Amino acid sequence: MTATIKDVAKLAGVSISTVSRVINKSKPVSSEVKAKVLEAIDELGYKPNAVARSLVTRRSNLIGVIVTDIGNSYIAQKVRGIEEIGRMYNYDIILSNSYGDPNTEKKFAELLRSKQVEGIILISEIPNREVIEYVEDFKIPFVYLNKYYANPGLPSVSIDHREASYRMTNYLMELGHRDILYLTSYEGEEASLENYKIEGYKKAIANGTEMERRIYPAQGFKVEDGYAIGDEVANFIREDGITAIFCCQDELAIGLINYCYDNGIKVPEDVSICGYGDTKIASIYRPGLTTIKEPYYDMGAVAIRRIVKKLEGGKLERTTTYLPIRVIKRESCKAKDKQLD
Amino acid sequence: MTATIKDVAKLAGVSISTVSRVINKSKPVSSEVKAKVLEAIDELGYKPNAVARSLVTRRSNLIGVIVTDIGNSYIAQKVRGIEEIGRMYNYDIILSNSYGDPNTEKKFAELLRSKQVEGIILISEIPNREVIEYVEDFKIPFVYLNKYYANPGLPSVSIDHREASYRMTNYLMELGHRDILYLTSYEGEEASLENYKIEGYKKAIANGTEMERRIYPAQGFKVEDGYAIGDEVANFIREDGITAIFCCQDELAIGLINYCYDNGIKVPEDVSICGYGDTKIASIYRPGLTTIKEPYYDMGAVAIRRIVKKLEGGKLERTTTYLPIRVIKRESCKAKDKQLD
DNA sequence: ACATCTTTTATAGTTGCTGTCACACTATCC
DNA sequence: GGATAGTGTGACAGCAACTATAAAAGATGT
Numbered sequence: 001m002t003a004t005i006k007d008v009a010k011l012a013g014v015s016i017s018t019v020s021r022v023i024n025k026s027k028p029v030s031s032e033v034k035a036k037v038l039e040a041i042d043e044l045g046y047k048p049n050a051v052a053r054s055l056v057t058r059r060s061n062l063i064g065v066i067v068t069d070i071g072n073s074y075i076a077q078k079v080r081g082i083e084e085i086g087r088m089y090n091y092d093i094i095l096s097n098s099y100g101d102p103n104t105e106k107k108f109a110e111l112l113r114s115k116q117v118e119g120i121i122l123i124s125e126i127p128n129r130e131v132i133e134y135v136e137d138f139k140i141p142f143v144y145l146n147k148y149y150a151n152p153g154l155p156s157v158s159i160d161h162r163e164a165s166y167r168m169t170n171y172l173m174e175l176g177h178r179d180i181l182y183l184t185s186y187e188g189e190e191a192s193l194e195n196y197k198i199e200g201y202k203k204a205i206a207n208g209t210e211m212e213r214r215i216y217p218a219q220g221f222k223v224e225d226g227y228a229i230g231d232e233v234a235n236f237i238r239e240d241g242i243t244a245i246f247c248c249q250d251e252l253a254i255g256l257i258n259y260c261y262d263n264g265i266k267v268p269e270d271v272s273i274c275g276y277g278d279t280k281i282a283s284i285y286r287p288g289l290t291t292i293k294e295p296y297y298d299m300g301a302v303a304i305r306r307i308v309k310k311l312e313g314g315k316l317e318r319t320t321t322y323l324p325i326r327v328i329k330r331e332s333c334k335a336k337d338k339q340l341d
Numbered sequence: 342m343t344a345t346i347k348d349v350a351k352l353a354g355v356s357i358s359t360v361s362r363v364i365n366k367s368k369p370v371s372s373e374v375k376a377k378v379l380e381a382i383d384e385l386g387y388k389p390n391a392v393a394r395s396l397v398t399r400r401s402n403l404i405g406v407i408v409t410d411i412g413n414s415y416i417a418q419k420v421r422g423i424e425e426i427g428r429m430y431n432y433d434i435i436l437s438n439s440y441g442d443p444n445t446e447k448k449f450a451e452l453l454r455s456k457q458v459e460g461i462i463l464i465s466e467i468p469n470r471e472v473i474e475y476v477e478d479f480k481i482p483f484v485y486l487n488k489y490y491a492n493p494g495l496p497s498v499s500i501d502h503r504e505a506s507y508r509m510t511n512y513l514m515e516l517g518h519r520d521i522l523y524l525t526s527y528e529g530e531e532a533s534l535e536n537y538k539i540e541g542y543k544k545a546i547a548n549g550t551e552m553e554r555r556i557y558p559a560q561g562f563k564v565e566d567g568y569a570i571g572d573e574v575a576n577f578i579r580e581d582g583i584t585a586i587f588c589c590q591d592e593l594a595i596g597l598i599n600y601c602y603d604n605g606i607k608v609p610e611d612v613s614i615c616g617y618g619d620t621k622i623a624s625i626y627r628p629g630l631t632t633i634k635e636p637y638y639d640m641g642a643v644a645i646r647r648i649v650k651k652l653e654g655g656k657l658e659r660t661t662t663y664l665p666i667r668v669i670k671r672e673s674c675k676a677k678d679k680q681l682d
Numbered sequence: 683a684c685a686t687c688t689t690t691t692a693t694a695g696t697t698g699c700t701g702t703c704a705c706a707c708t709a710t711c712c
Numbered sequence: 713g714g715a716t717a718g719t720g721t722g723a724c725a726g727c728a729a730c731t732a733t734a735a736a737a738g739a740t741g742t
Contacts, residue, residue, distance in 0.1 A: 115403075
């Protein structure tokens with residue numbers, strides 16, 4: 001029932017093409033005619049039908065985004081980056097929640113293609129070869145966003161976790177700590193990520209004089225896992241003189257701090273503890289958790305920029321863009337000499 | 342470059358309409374012909390062009406969602422509900438981040454309309470009359486989702502905050518508390534929400550024998566505001582025998598508990614403190630925060646269901662659907678006689 | 683064998699918009 | 713003054729699908 005270009009043309013007493021020209025400024029139109037057309041547009045409240053337009057121009061101005069779970073705060077941040085930057089270039093985004101299932105991802109990719117999206121961003125924990133090949137086969141710009149892996153040989157955006165944990169370990173060393181325990185958690189697909197982080201830790205330790213590597217695995221990386229590993233960690237503190245603990249996840253660190261709180265070990269007075277991720281709790285918790293902030297918003301922003309660049313005629317190289325992290329210094333880590341051990 | 346229905350028809354040696362019939366099962370086709378067509382579709386990897394289809398059918402299978410900020414965890418939860426349920430009915434969602442600006446909301450609504458979305462869900466803090474009228478004028482199903490207000494006289498989904506705080510206050514009373522302080526925070530638009538919550542608190546108190554209302558305002562509802570109000574609250578505890586504090590927001594409660602932690606007041610031994618919202622910190626914090634859980638996912642789910650129902654020929658009434666809350670019992674509140682006061 | 687009814691196919695017309703082409707008109711040049 | 717160039721406008725053919733209608737083919741009955 002809404003007005004079409006035809007109605008506008010009739011009301012303004014001109015041809016359809018002229019109206020189109022006024023709307024798109026695609027060719028010059030005399031000012032009197034233009035005025036008439038604009039008036040008609042205004043009167044009818046006409047708005048071009050984007051569907052019809054995209055059928056003929058073959059441009060949808062739509063970017064498909066497939067995520068594992070928009071309910072995850074860090075994914076929502078990435079999506080926010082995508083949305084905000086995409087908007088600047090006049091792209092809308094269509095969102096799909098795959099819950100990490102490869103078949104769902106494929107199905108959604110297909111759906112997005114049928115909707116004629118101009119690009120696809122896939123955010124998943126684990127790069128699934130089959131899904132990726134399937135999507136790349138569409139021959140539309142495609143960027144893969146992951147948290148966990150190094151360059152998977154395709155256009156992607158990630159974080160250099162080796163560098164991240166190297167810098168955090170260095171920070172602890174700058175605080176005077178010589179006995180630093182790295183609390184890791186091997187679990188399924190996460191292992192690969194952990195390997196990078198452990199490498200960074202080792203590299204930093206290797207630079208220190210007379211420092212020993214101490215890597216210990218928790219059963220998982222949730223709050224309860226951190227609490228559960230407390231007894232063992234307490235032993236390390238007593239027996240081995242550990243003064244700082246680098247946890248591979250914020251939640252793990254929080255759980256461990258909870259344990260300490262319940263067992264009379266003061267943080268950071270007795271031991272410095274840091275996390276990884278800068279989840280919201282990190283800033284709210286007492287003591288504030290020293291941690292690594294991953295640039296989620298920026299990851300989304302860079303992903304969409306790479307797609308837009310390609311759509312505007314640029315190149316989309318099969319490389320990974322690594323974004324820098326930041327060590328967020330809070331109260332849970334203290335200079336060693338200020339600890340009362 | 343992708344195959345069209347024409348290519349399929351040619352390869353299968355039939356007409357375009359026959360192919361369309363096979364795809365849409367709109368009219369019977371002999372099984373031999375059907376087999377030929379399906380084979381051709383498979384061979385060409387043909388997928389119908391949704392844009393062309395929606396131009397002629399006038400159905401886009403798209404729902405527009407305008408949110409203030411997808412980066413907010415509770416909004417992301419709502420969106421997750423919308424996406425997941427929408428998906429079940431074969432709707433995709435287009436996401437727009439307004440950051441709460443009414444003009445941006447209007448602009449996005451317009452954009453969505455031009456994209457021929459079949460329905461719009463608006464999630465905002467404050468219902469803006471102008472925006473709402475503008476969107477309703479589109480004559481497509483529209484549902485408003487808000488956190489803060491009672492029935493705004495249009496199709497919406499919300500929470501009965503009066504009931505919520507009534508139930509929380511009752512819970513505290515069941516624990517034996519007679520001197521319960523409600524820590525509110527008047528601030529701009531939030532005030533209206535607070536009024537409902539305060540009403541619920543008052544209603545519960547009125548049911549108690551010899552109980553006094555005690556309502557005190559903080560300067561805001563962030564962690565730092567909770568900490569800042571600590572001195573005054575401590576006074577209430579000492580002077581007025583307050584044994585439980587109902588904070589209007591989780592963050593405020595956490596800030597207050599932080600203050601207590603820093604000032605030798607034990608929670609929940611000396612005082613019970615509860616929050617409102619069940620943000621992630623509530624479960625991770627030590628002590629676990631007793632709080633009210635708002636059904637964000639369900640709100641999104643109900644909103645999209647109402648739209649789908651309308652699109653399937655049902656009615657969309659100008660009423661508010663109120664979703665039930667839950668009191669989440671954790672360690673920050675304890676029975677009064679077990680407190681050592 | 684012819685008429686009638688049913689099933690299947692082909693044709694043409696839509697959807698709303700863009701882009702190419704052609705035409706009419708004006709301005710400029712030798 | 714006629715050729716040349718430049719401008720503004722309209723007609724029309726797509727874009728890729730769906731749909732109504734008409735036509736053809738096949739089945740049934742007398």
